[in-house]
Amino acid sequence: MPSSGLGGTVLGLGWLALPLALLVGACIGLVNGLVHVKLKIPSFMASLAMGFVGTGLALLLTGGDRVRVEDEVFRGLLTERLLGFPLMVYVAGLFLLLAWFIQSRTALGRNFYAVGGGEELAHASGLNVSRVRVLGFTLAGMFYAVGALLAVGRIGIAETATGNNFMFMSITSVVVGGTALWGGIGGVWNTLVGVLIVNVIGNGMVVIGLPGYVQDGVLGAMVIAAVVLSTDRKSVAFVK
Numbered sequence: 572m573p574s575s576g577l578g579g580t581v582l583g584l585g586w587l588a589l590p591l592a593l594l595v596g597a598c599i600g601l602v603n604g605l606v607h608v609k610l611k612i613p614s615f616m617a618s619l620a621m622g623f624v625g626t627g628l629a630l631l632l633t634g635g636d637r638v639r640v641e642d643e644v645f646r647g648l649l650t651e652r653l654l655g656f657p658l659m660v661y662v663a664g665l666f667l668l669l670a671w672f673i674q675s676r677t678a679l680g681r682n683f684y685a686v687g688g689g690e691e692l693a694h695a696s697g698l699n700v701s702r703v704r705v706l707g708f709t710l711a712g713m714f715y716a717v718g719a720l721l722a723v724g725r726i727g728i729a730e731t732a733t734g735n736n737f738m739f740m741s742i743t744s745v746v747v748g749g750t751a752l753w754g755g756i757g758g759v760w761n762t763l764v765g766v767l768i769v770n771v772i773g774n775g776m777v778v779i780g781l782p783g784y785v786q787d788g789v790l791g792a793m794v795i796a797a798v799v800l801s802t803d804r805k806s807v808a809f810v811k
Contacts, residue, residue, distance in 0.1 A: 596712040596715050597709050597716070600710065601712065602621065603708045635731070646727060674759055684755055685703075686703050686754065687755035749765070
């Protein structure tokens with residue numbers, strides 16, 4: 572059932588849009604990885620720059636308008652429930668298990684740890700470090716696309732600013748979960764624990780009525796505390 576304007580979609584196209592969104596996310600991650608590796612730009616700065624580029628492209632495509640998602644297949648991620656939980660919970664769980672499988676049961680996952688733990692040693696042992704880095708960014712882009720789909724499916728509206736509030740929350744969750752900023756330490760389950768901790772604290776601050784600037788300050792303090800507590804100050808001289 573088509574509807575007018577950017578906000579309309581055609582019933583049934585959700586099955587086509589979902590895999591295409593994953594493909595687009597992987598392609599953007601690939602470009603991000605190539606920018607990082609070929610131009611030798613720090614990974615965080617490359618990702619931040621690509622984020623601005625993506626926001627600009629989204630603004631160009633939508634003209635700044637909100638896009639209302641009305642496709643029943645896509646909206647079913649929120650409206651359809653199984654055992655009392657919406658389908659998007661199971662989708663998130665499925666990709667969580669997929670990430671764990673890649674991390675712990677594949678050569679690529681072991682290579683990620685090797686590069687993060689010591690790039691020079693990994694290179695000396697014959698590992699193609701640049702290739703591993705690019706594959707990591709490509710894979711990350713696909714998972715970012717999954718997160719974006721679930722975020723849009725939850726509210727039913729897509730706009731250029733949809734994910735702006737998630738960047739700092741994501742970084743906080745990863746660090747609180749124990750993932751080292753210099754690489755080689757961390758994992759999927761650590762990040763899940765970090766997400767749960769940060770969201771429980773965030774929801775608690777909302778419930779007791781703390782102002783937004785206080786909430787941001789608390790999250791910032793959590794990041795500093797988590798980094799300090801998880802870092803051996805004697806063995807780490809520089810963080811990339």
